[in-house]
Amino acid sequence: MSLAxxxxxAALLRLAVRAAHRAGELLLEGAAAGPxxxxxxxxAKDLVTAFDRGSEACVVEILTAAxxxxxxxxxxxxxxxxxxGVRWVIDPLDGTANFVxxxxxxVVSIAAERAGRTEVGxxxxxxxxxxxxxxxxxxxxxxxxxxxxxxxxxxEQALVSTGFSSDPATxxxxxxxxxxxxxxxxxxxxxxxxxxxxxxxxxxxxDAYYESGTxxxxxxAGALIAEEAGAWVGGADGRPPCDAMxxxxxxxxxxxxxxxxxxx
Numbered sequence: 001m002s003l004a005x006x007x008x009x010a011a012l013l014r015l016a017v018r019a020a021h022r023a024g025e026l027l028l029e030g031a032a033a034g035p036x037x038x039x040x041x042x043x044a045k046d047l048v049t050a051f052d053r054g055s056e057a058c059v060v061e062i063l064t065a066a067x068x069x070x071x072x073x074x075x076x077x078x079x080x081x082x083x084x085g086v087r088w089v090i091d092p093l094d095g096t097a098n099f100v101x102x103x104x105x106x107v108v109s110i111a112a113e114r115a116g117r118t119e120v121g122x123x124x125x126x127x128x129x130x131x132x133x134x135x136x137x138x139x140x141x142x143x144x145x146x147x148x149x150x151x152x153x154x155x156e157q158a159l160v161s162t163g164f165s166s167d168p169a170t171x172x173x174x175x176x177x178x179x180x181x182x183x184x185x186x187x188x189x190x191x192x193x194x195x196x197x198x199x200x201x202x203x204x205x206x207d208a209y210y211e212s213g214t215x216x217x218x219x220x221a222g223a224l225i226a227e228e229a230g231a232w233v234g235g236a237d238g239r240p241p242c243d244a245m246x247x248x249x250x251x252x253x254x255x256x257x258x259x260x261x262x263x264x
Contacts, residue, residue: 009120009135012086016110016122017131019062023055023092023108024126030054031099031127049100052076055092055108063088063110070112075217087113091217095193104128109195111220121221123195132199132225140202140228147229150204152250155257158207160249161189161197165213174212177261181210184260194246198222201248202229208249210261219246236262 030051056076063070071082074090088110093099095106104127112120123132132147134140140147152158160181164174182188189206191197195218197209202225209226223241227233232254236245249257 009138012112012120013122013133013135015063015066016088016112016120017124017133019059020108020110020122020124020131022062023058024124026055026058027051027093027099027106027108028126031102031104049093049096051099052093052096056090059088059090059092059108059110073217075215085114089113089118089217089220091195091221094195094218095191098192103192105191105193105196107193107196107199109217109221111224113220118220118224121224123199123221123225125196125199132202132222134202134221134225134228136224136228138228140225142199142203147202147225148204149202149226149230150207150250152207153252155185155208155253155260158185158250158253158257159187159189160185160208160210160257161191161200161206162209163190163192163194163197163211163214167213170213177212181260184256194218195222198226198246198248201231202226208247208253208257210245210247210249210257212245212261213243214241214246215243223248234258 053076056074069082069084071087072080091109093106094109099106108124110122111118119136121134130142132142162178164171194211194214199222200206201209219241223233226248231248232251233248235242236258
């Protein structure tokens, strides 16, 4: 039995939405205050701010107050085990480089999983006041309205998004792949937020998204939302999405896109 049925998926979703909205408001307050102090993590392009950490602390406080026995995996705070069988996967600010520059493409992403499978996902885009949600087996929605992936039938018709790592060597490989992809598709975009791109595939604003080098917190909620909206979601090998490659696309474009990006 899935988490959605066994543990009250709707209640988990409401809790995640509340946490995401509160964290999103904190981010908007920070964005309005002007450029934040920035530090780096793994490279000069891997940025972190006090707002990443403050957003995660806000989310964790709300979740643990309601469900103290759940596990937590957060981008900034690491992993905390739990005893309930439920683990929350949190990206408190997906799109930090955008946030730092005042570019309004950043989100709060929260997923609830059990046994390694995402069952509930919430992605909140505070700049647009849009809330993307999904419960496994119950479809996906934006602000309560059902989402459906685009009907693109050929890769040549597809508006495709991708992302780029903060690691220089990885960025070089990704740039070379993007040059090959853009020659085969209608056009290519890069929002700087994997979670947002996945939700825009779900909403039909993008026909496809692919990216190598994502982490679980980048993709967990958005991948479920895209899948529940009818997208094909997986890795280049057809298995579930992973750090090596995440793809979400209109189903009829999946084989061609997998073949194109599979050797990245």
